[in-house]
Amino acid sequence: MKKGVPVVSIVGRPNVGKSVLFNRIVGEEKAIVADEPGVTRDPLVHLCEHEGKYFYLVDSAGWGLTDDLSELIQEKIQEVINISDLILFVVDGRSELTALDHEFVDILRKSGKRVILVVNKMEGRIDREEYLAPFTALGLGEPFPISALHKQNLYELLDLIISLIPAPEEVSSEDKSIKLAFVGRPNSGKSSLLNALIGRDRSIVSEIPGTTRDAVDLIWDFNGKKYIIVDTPGLRRPAKVEEGLEELSVQKTLQTIRRIDIAIMVIDLSVGIREQEKRILHYIEDKGKSCLIVFNKTDLIPSLKERREFEKIVPQILQPFDYFPFIFTSAIRNYNVKKILPWVDKLFELRNMRIPTSQINRAIGEALSKTNFSKKGKILKIYYATQVDVAPPTIVFFVNEPEIMNKNVVKYFEKFLRNYFGWVGTPIKIEVRKRE
Structure with a gap:
């Protein structure tokens, strides 16, 4: 997180509407919302602004979950409390206070943090003080009634938040961060690699496949650069995706890929590349x-000879994605993890690289000198080409006969340009337009 920017965290027991409140304030469906308690496990972070004042908003897991990861989750919630400048303690206004609510109140008192008691699900009862009396007894100050689902009293809540948080350092709303995501099959080691990369346990790591249910954002400043790192749920084969929560997780992963710059494709080396990896x-x-392929868990294949033999055939196995660079890692042994970030920086630079029109046309001239393309007696003529966009690099060809530029011809020029300019790791989009 950026220094000087206040942290506002949403906490409470499961199913009181924390993620709905998070989504409403953020303004997008960033957190998974479902009727099943315990959907959110890892904290979600988003930079928010209200009336010119910035703050990080954190959505935490439900306190008191009873699954196999409950101890890890409660540790994460405690970490969230520790870094917070202001805490939104959310309770369900339609039900009686529970033992978990009172247990959480004791934890908040011990933390010494400033707390707003948010009574959610108060649609139709926002102005009825008699419904707030039971919550006043918690001793956390005057309860603040809202309906996150129906967006009632949310603007007033934001006004209260910015009146209570410290003034942050100046923050630009222009996002110049590098956005990357760890993607891959469940239990391939995505969260372990993320933790090893940043040097602390940020994501919940467990041998239970599917531990990460949501796409978890981490804002990380390193060596003067800001990275938004996303640890996503594992993508299973469609036949193994159950309806409901897991289907939502898959959709979140696909949404995440759409909003990032660079995907780090994590593959369990002991399992190898399967059709699902190709689909991703x-x-x-x-x-x-852009994409970096990371073959993780090299510790499970201790033979150096076996790894080197596999490395030789990787480009062939990866086709047609052999232009994506690959490395071998072991998150457990911290082997080669430090190579990930330099690759991320390089791929970000390459996907945003602009090539002068004169150089592009020189390269295309060389490509045409090696072969000719024709159809029905007509020979392809490329009058000129120019780069019109970056991220990914996009080049427009002005030609005499666009129908000659079929998929195979486009692939030829794409590969030639990639090799000519060193555009590794990023797709190149070629658009074809007719010119008389």
Whole structure:
């Protein structure tokens, strides 16, 4: 997180509407919302602004979950409390206070943090003080009634928030951060790699497949650069995706790929590349995202000879995505993890690189000198080409006969330009226009 920007955290027991409130304030469906308690496990972070004042908003897991990860989750919630400047303690206005609510109140008192008691689900009863009396007894000050679902009293809540948080350092609303996401199959080591990369346990790590249910954002400043790192749920084969919560998780992963710059495709080396990895790579390419392929868990293949033999055939296995660079890592042994970030920086630079029109046309001239393309007796003529966009690099060809520029011809020029200019790791989009 950026220094000097206040942190406002949403906490409370499961199913009181924390994620709905988070989504309403953020202004997009960023957190998964479902009737099942415990949907949010890892904290979600988003930079928010209200009346010219910035703050980080954090959505935490429900306090008191009883699954196999409850201890890890409660540790994360405690970490959220520790870094907070202001806490929104959310309770359900339609039900009686529970033992978990009172337990959480004790934790908040011990923290010494400033707290707003937010009574949610008060639609139709916002102005009825008699419904707030039971919550006053918690001793956390005057309860603040809202209906997150119906957006009632939210603007007033934001006014209260910015009146209570410290003044942050100046923050630009222009987002110049590098957005990257760890994607791949469940239990491939995505969260472990993320933790090893940033040097602390940020995401919940467990041998239970599917531990990460939501796309979890981490805002990380390192060596003067800001990164938004996303740890996503694992993508299973469609036949194994159950309806409901897991289907939502898959959709969140696909949404995440659409909004990032660089995907870090994590593959369990002991399992190898399967059709699901190819599907994900197709999606990454289709959306114009750069990609680094990380073969993780090299510790499970201790033989150096075996790893080197596998490394030789990787480009062949990855086709047609052999232009995506790859490295071998072990999150457990911290092997090669430090190579990830330099690759991220390089891929970000390449996807935003602009090539002068004169150089592009020189390269195309060389490409045409090696072969000719024709159809029905007509020879392809490329009058000129120019780069019109970056991220991904987009080049427009002005030609005499666009129908000659079929998929194979486009792939030829795409590969030639990639090799000529060193555009590794990023798709190149070629548009064809007719010119008389």
